[in-house]
Amino acid sequence: MLTVEGLRSRYGRIEVLHGIDLHVDSGEIVTVVGANGAGKTTLLRCLSGVQPVTGGSITFRGELLVPVPAYKRLRRGLAQSPEGRQIFTNLSVEENLRLGAFLFNDERVEKDMDDAFQMFPILKEKRNLAAGGLSGGQQQMLAMARALMGRPSCLLLDEPSMGLAPIIVSQIFDVVKGLKALNVTVLLVEQNAFGALKIADRGYVMETGHITMNGAAEELIADPRIREAYLGI
Amino acid sequence: MRLTPKSATLIVLALLVAITPFFFPSGYYYRVGALLFVNGIAVTGIVILTGYAGQISLGHAGFAGIGAYACALAPVHWGLHPALAAVLGAAISAVLAYLVGRPILRLKGYYLGVATLGFGILVSMVLNNERQLTRGPDGIEVADLGLREVLKGWGLNLTNGEFWYFFCGLCLIIGAWLALNLHNSPTGRALRALHGSEVAARTVGVDVARFKLQAFVISAVYASVAGSLLALQNKFITPDVAGFMHSVEMVTMAVLGGVGSVLGAIFGAGILTLLPQVLTVFAEYEQMVLGLVMLLVMIFLREGLLPSILKKFWGKDE
Numbered sequence: 001m002l003t004v005e006g007l008r009s010r011y012g013r014i015e016v017l018h019g020i021d022l023h024v025d026s027g028e029i030v031t032v033v034g035a036n037g038a039g040k041t042t043l044l045r046c047l048s049g050v051q052p053v054t055g056g057s058i059t060f061r062g063e064l065l066v067p068v069p070a071y072k073r074l075r076r077g078l079a080q081s082p083e084g085r086q087i088f089t090n091l092s093v094e095e096n097l098r099l100g101a102f103l104f105n106d107e108r109v110e111k112d113m114d115d116a117f118q119m120f121p122i123l124k125e126k127r128n129l130a131a132g133g134l135s136g137g138q139q140q141m142l143a144m145a146r147a148l149m150g151r152p153s154c155l156l157l158d159e160p161s162m163g164l165a166p167i168i169v170s171q172i173f174d175v176v177k178g179l180k181a182l183n184v185t186v187l188l189v190e191q192n193a194f195g196a197l198k199i200a201d202r203g204y205v206m207e208t209g210h211i212t213m214n215g216a217a218e219e220l221i222a223d224p225r226i227r228e229a230y231l232g233i
Numbered sequence: 234m235r236l237t238p239k240s241a242t243l244i245v246l247a248l249l250v251a252i253t254p255f256f257f258p259s260g261y262y263y264r265v266g267a268l269l270f271v272n273g274i275a276v277t278g279i280v281i282l283t284g285y286a287g288q289i290s291l292g293h294a295g296f297a298g299i300g301a302y303a304c305a306l307a308p309v310h311w312g313l314h315p316a317l318a319a320v321l322g323a324a325i326s327a328v329l330a331y332l333v334g335r336p337i338l339r340l341k342g343y344y345l346g347v348a349t350l351g352f353g354i355l356v357s358m359v360l361n362n363e364r365q366l367t368r369g370p371d372g373i374e375v376a377d378l379g380l381r382e383v384l385k386g387w388g389l390n391l392t393n394g395e396f397w398y399f400f401c402g403l404c405l406i407i408g409a410w411l412a413l414n415l416h417n418s419p420t421g422r423a424l425r426a427l428h429g430s431e432v433a434a435r436t437v438g439v440d441v442a443r444f445k446l447q448a449f450v451i452s453a454v455y456a457s458v459a460g461s462l463l464a465l466q467n468k469f470i471t472p473d474v475a476g477f478m479h480s481v482e483m484v485t486m487a488v489l490g491g492v493g494s495v496l497g498a499i500f501g502a503g504i505l506t507l508l509p510q511v512l513t514v515f516a517e518y519e520q521m522v523l524g525l526v527m528l529l530v531m532i533f534l535r536e537g538l539l540p541s542i543l544k545k546f547w548g549k550d551e
Contacts, residue, residue, distance in 0.1 A: 050432050070435040079436070086433035088426045099426050102419065103438045150437060
């Protein structure tokens with residue numbers, strides 16, 4: 001579904017992605033784990049179109065993605081829950097969700113909103129409140145719900161666990177796992193390698209702009225190098 | 234029943250227009266009121282541009298100038314009815330806003346402020362220097378709208394002051410109604426979203442550049458209509474209408490009252506229209522006092538006067 005080949009990107013003169021190869025098949029949950037500064041977020045920014053690509057290619061459902069401007073990528077089915085959540089703090093929870101469905105104007109919007117409220121009941125309670133007043137965990141739920149309102153076939157998630165309490169993190173990961181049942185393919189970028197690998201089918205390990213390892217998630221969890229470097233076991 | 238901000242705003246405006254005349258000690262106040270409403274229309278456009286979409290224009294008086302001089306020139310040169318001339322002015326303003334905004338609004342940040350600053354000064358220079366056409370800094374007379382005579386024919390006899398007071402008041406209510414409808418439409422949501430985060434707006438499919446441009450064009454039309462109304466009621470117009478100070482005044486009014494809400498911005502327009510009338514004694518210090526007021530509002534009441542006051546009394550917005 002999503003194929004990245006030899007992807008390069010730079011900030012000014014400093015190249016941060018030195019040729020990334022990865023692929024995500026339809027229906028999979030794939031995770032990219034790695035330490036801070038490994039280039040994970042830059043990779044996602046390239047995929048969502050807000051970061052210029054200097055080399056390599058991105059193919060999504062058989063089409064080259066690089067020339068497609070960011071705002072048109074959701075139309076192709078690629079949604080993103082961006083780094084730092086980036087919810088619209090001055091708008092209400094409901095308005096945030098409606099913006100997620102910005103491309104659509106049909107009855108399914110209301111149905112999708114009900115589904116979102118079912119997935120995250122706390123959002124229903126707070127639907128008329130300003131999104132900026134939500135807690136970190138609730139904001140993350142809103143960011144994910146908003147992304148799902150765009151009816152994506154593939155969802156890019158950037159550090160959904162960032163800055164959240166462990167109990168909320170496991171709740172969020174459960175929801176990500178549940179996306180499989182909704183036929184949403186997921187590319188999950190995480191520092192929390194253990195949590196991410198536990199729900200993923202496959203994983204990639206990223207270090208300073210390179211993919212250094214990849215394989216089935218359970219193999220990676222069992223790999224002594226990973227256990228030492230990322231899982232702290 | 235709980236009032237929505239939209240209906241609350243419209244009711245307050247309607248009451249304001251309808252009831253205040255009972256307290257006017259003289260006909261002069263109709264004129265001040267009409268001026269207030271005209272400024273209210275201009276700042277409603279600023280609310281759309283700055284309050285909703287988060288873009289700043291320092292040249293909106295340029296569009297007011299175009300609206301005003303369209304009403305002065307088109308009837309004379311092309312025999313256009315003054316009302317149609319105002320429509321023509323709005324159309325020219327919209328096209329110019331599109332041409333100026335299109336390249337600029339692809340950029341992030343405050344480039345629009347710089348570009349519009351230049352645009353406003355350019356319009357002002359043209360109006361001052363093209364003497365054969367505009368008669369330069371001395372100003373030019375404007376044809377009568379003729380609507381008052383029509384109303385008279387229907388048995389509604391209004392003085393000139395009364396007519397312009399109610400006509401501008403009506404225009405303001407319509408303008409506010411449109412702006413409030415925009416606020417809750419998908420377009421309005423998209424504007425407020427890109428104001429909050431351009432990156433996130435793009436990820437939900439908003440074409441950020443296009444929506445910023447839309448907001449700029451709409452607000453230019455508001456300024457143009459305000460300029461036309463000013464010219465038509467004064468029956469005379471000078472290039473000052475397009476001056477830089479007028480642009481700054483519009484932004485000041487909106488920011489002072491509360492650029493995020495239509496009623497707040499109109500409230501700001503009210504204060505800055507009435508204050509100089511009250512402060513005529515201190516005419517030399519007017520700019521200084523205004524500067525001080527702005528400074529204090531920016532420091533202590535960041536959201537603007539009206540939203541801050543409402544928050545204080547009700548503990549929440551509007």
